[in-house]
Amino acid sequence: MSFWKKKTEKWVESPMHNNWYQSSSYFLSSFALITSVSEDGVTSIGPYQLSFPFGVIERREWIVISRRGSNTSKNLLRNKKCALNFVEYDKKHIPNIVDLGYPGQAPEEKMEDCTFELENSPTESFVTDPERPKVIKEAFQVFECELNDNPEDFHYAGTEFTEYLLLKINHVHLRERWKKNLDKGNDMEIPNMPISFGFRNANQFWFAKHKKPFWLPTPENKGAKHDAVMYIANRLDEEITFTENACKQLTGIPKVFVKTALKGIIKEAKSQGITTIDKAFIEEVNSKRQ
Numbered sequence: 001m002s003f004w005k006k007k008t009e010k011w012v013e014s015p016m017h018n019n020w021y022q023s024s025s026y027f028l029s030s031f032a033l034i035t036s037v038s039e040d041g042v043t044s045i046g047p048y049q050l051s052f053p054f055g056v057i058e059r060r061e062w063i064v065i066s067r068r069g070s071n072t073s074k075n076l077l078r079n080k081k082c083a084l085n086f087v088e089y090d091k092k093h094i095p096n097i098v099d100l101g102y103p104g105q106a107p108e109e110k111m112e113d114c115t116f117e118l119e120n121s122p123t124e125s126f127v128t129d130p131e132r133p134k135v136i137k138e139a140f141q142v143f144e145c146e147l148n149d150n151p152e153d154f155h156y157a158g159t160e161f162t163e164y165l166l167l168k169i170n171h172v173h174l175r176e177r178w179k180k181n182l183d184k185g186n187d188m189e190i191p192n193m194p195i196s197f198g199f200r201n202a203n204q205f206w207f208a209k210h211k212k213p214f215w216l217p218t219p220e221n222k223g224a225k226h227d228a229v230m231y232i233a234n235r236l237d238e239e240i241t242f243t244e245n246a247c248k249q250l251t252g253i254p255k256v257f258v259k260t261a262l263k264g265i266i267k268e269a270k271s272q273g274i275t276t277i278d279k280a281f282i283e284e285v286n287s288k289r290q
């Protein structure tokens with residue numbers, strides 16, 4: 001019997017253990033291979049599953065939860081620079097990812113048998129900065145970051161074991177194919193990213209790969225109708241007019257987000273000196289946002 005059919009099975013409370021999300025429950029996610037530079041100028045790689053988008057609308061930020069004293073956290077606290085490298089699933093690299101995640105190895109030591117290749121930063125001005133880490137050649141996507149240690153932006157005391165590192169993303173780099181893929185609409189592909197279920201049973205690291213991703217249209221009948229969108233759109237800024245066909249493009253947006261989305265579109269139009277927002281303009285904005 002598959003698990004979902006066991007709706008009537010009784011609930012059992014799971015005890016609190018350290019690292020509870022991987023010892024007392026199930027959690028799956030992507031992970032970043034973080035490159036950073038040691039005091040001796042060596043770029044090394046640390047895998048981090050607890051690594052998530054943080055500032056997501058007008059700020060591009062990332063949070064990393066690291067054990068205190070990891071190479072990554074020491075390097076970041078010293079020179080404030082790192083790169084988050086994302087690779088596609090390739091079984092031959094998985095054992096090396098586990099090796100790179102073994103605590104306590106010095107950067108030179110861990111990089112000795114590394115199966116990933118490093119290359120210079122894709123940002124020209126970073127190449128000559130010895131504190132900017134190299135990036136992973138096999139990566140399909142790299143975020144180059146700097147530490148934001150301003151306590152007004154983020155402060156969480158954590159514990160003596162954990163460090164919460166808020167990163168400002170300076171550059172998002174995609175391999176050309178993946179950048180072009182973002183503009184493909186319905187034919188878009190999703191990178192075959194490996195999944196981590198984390199460290200379990202004291203001596204195992206669990207991974208998975210996903211099947212072919214699929215998409216569903218967002219519910220049309222739940223969004224605002226185009227005339228309702230038009231009513232709001234043409235009252236937000238007297239210098240800007242939305243055409244009916246433009247508004248028909250915007251009916252998929254959940255009602256609660258319509259105003260914010262329209263304001264973003266108006267801002268974009270004004271920056272380009274446009275006063276009439278038509279269907280073509282919305283399509284252009286949408287393709288940039290994908």
Ligand SMILES: Cc1cc2nc3c(=O)[nH]c(=O)nc-3n(C[C@H](O)[C@H](O)[C@H](O)COP(=O)(O)O)c2cc1C
Nearest residue numbers: 046047048049050065066067070071072101102103
């Ligand atoms: C797939 C994977 C994900 C991991 N995620 C984390 C994490 O989110 N936070 C953490 O502190 N350690 C994590 N680890 C363990 C670290 O990789 C380990 O502490 C390692 O020593 C970090 O490398 P560094 O010292 O070079 O930074 C993970 C290990 C693996 C294999």
